[in-house]
Amino acid sequence: MVYHGPAKLVVETDIGTGIREVDGFMIEVSHLTKYYGDFAAVKNLTFKLVPGEILGFLGPNGAGKSTTMKMVTGFLRPSSGEVRIWGSDVWQDGLTAQRHIGYLPEGAPAYEEMTPLGFLEFIADARGLTGVERANRMEETIDVMSLQDVLGQRIETLSKGFKRRVGLAQAILHDPDVLILDEPTDGLDPNQKHQVREMIKGLSRDKIVIVSTHILEEVTAVCNRAMVLAKGQIVSDGTPRSLMEMSPYHGAVTLKSSSASLTEIAEAAGSIMGVEETVITEGGVTIVPGEFDTTLFTKVLDLARSKGWTVDSLYVESGRLDDVFRSLTEGELQGEVQGEVQGEVR
């Protein structure tokens, strides 16, 4: 599908996310497959991304996240399948597709002997930025990434955090429509992580962002879509919320009381209707429902009242991503979830 002429009208509105799908303005990945010899690094990936979507690519090391990104950006040739960006095939018409993309490769490589300023000037040259636009973009990018103080220092002498920011700066310099970031916060301290996440969230709504990470909270903090890869395949695709809802702890209630012993609470709570399990932890007793139950909180509160316990804390969990992640990528949930996902591939 090659895009000609002006934007067509909105063809579909996803009310849940408020994301608009405009014909042609999107990334389409179809049946993308990559073999290294006999080893299938990526198997038959198919998905579509529209402007406004911030996709979090999750998965253990070796799941195929970086390989997929390398194929989407045109660095690696797929064994089969194709990637279209704004209608241009990354392999047939790489230069057109690549103009839309800003890419931070794994490890944020940069020419270490250069200064950030020299490096960004080179990227601006390569991207064909000139005149006022160039000056504005340079200024804005340096500002967003807070690089003012290190502009004249060789990149090889910079801290890991600054190197990463230089890498991000080159990716956003030309204000790309598509931003592909391979582990953008890897090796950053918590403050820098926060900055990078804010930067990604601050991007305008008409961009597509793909972020790979194995930091789970990053997905809930930044993304509006989460895709979990394992062994080169999509094992889950949905909102970060839907991912959390897969957790057995989704809707679990944790109660802490100083007037009752943990085992006493656990025993009493275990008899509440629909409770599957009670787990004793340092923070109290976690009451896990067999199935998501909005009334569990009230039930537990009623129990505490009827027993006359003093309630120190009582809260509902939204789910534990690391459990979901583990079960998805280690194969427990895999069969079940794949079935679900296939039904709603977007």
Place this chain on the structure above:
Amino acid sequence: MSFAVIMKRELYGYFATPIAYVFIAIFLVLSGVFTFYLGNFYERQQADLIPFFNFHPWLYLFLIPAISMRLWSEERKSGTLELLMTLPLSRSAIVLGKFLAAWVFAGIALALTFPIWMTVNYLGDPDNGVIVASYLGSWMMAGGFLAIGSCMSALTKSQVIAFVLCSFVSLLFVMAGFPLVLDLVRGWLPLALIDMVASLSFLTHFTAVSRGVFSLQDFLYFISVIVVWLAATSIVLDMKKGA
């Protein structure tokens, strides 16, 4: 003119690191040593630069791979290749830009041997036309070595392997007209092809050049060597993308 963008960055890279200075210093020292000690520059009592240029193929044989080995290997190893290849620049622009930067750099090193030219002019009355032609020929030959090296560097992420491969392939090209290489092919190649192999010799073409006979034929020979090996570089890079 996207190749100019790459060329500019590459040249910057040479001079931002010690590579340029070390290379130029060693090149100048060695070319001096070869000329005066091995070439018997004074003893010959002739006002020409033949002993100087005669050693260039041998000097290039191990100095040029030192420049060319990093062309692609280093970028592949550090990951910047991924950055470079995903910029909206055509492959040929990148290959050409990198090569031209290395060639200009080699040209700078060569040009800095000018004191020897001044020396010979001070000592006698050489034919400066011949010397200019020889300089040009030597630079063309350096281009040939560099193009081979570019391709070898594209093959591997190890600079050491790139160096060794480049030296070896370059040696084959230098010696193509000599028994060392010809004996290898004499048994099984038809005569016409043996002649062709012989005509690929850098040395045959350069010997004429170093005596100031720089014909169009020699010029075209070195240009085609460059073009063929740069095309091979591009093919290797493409194959690596699919790997």
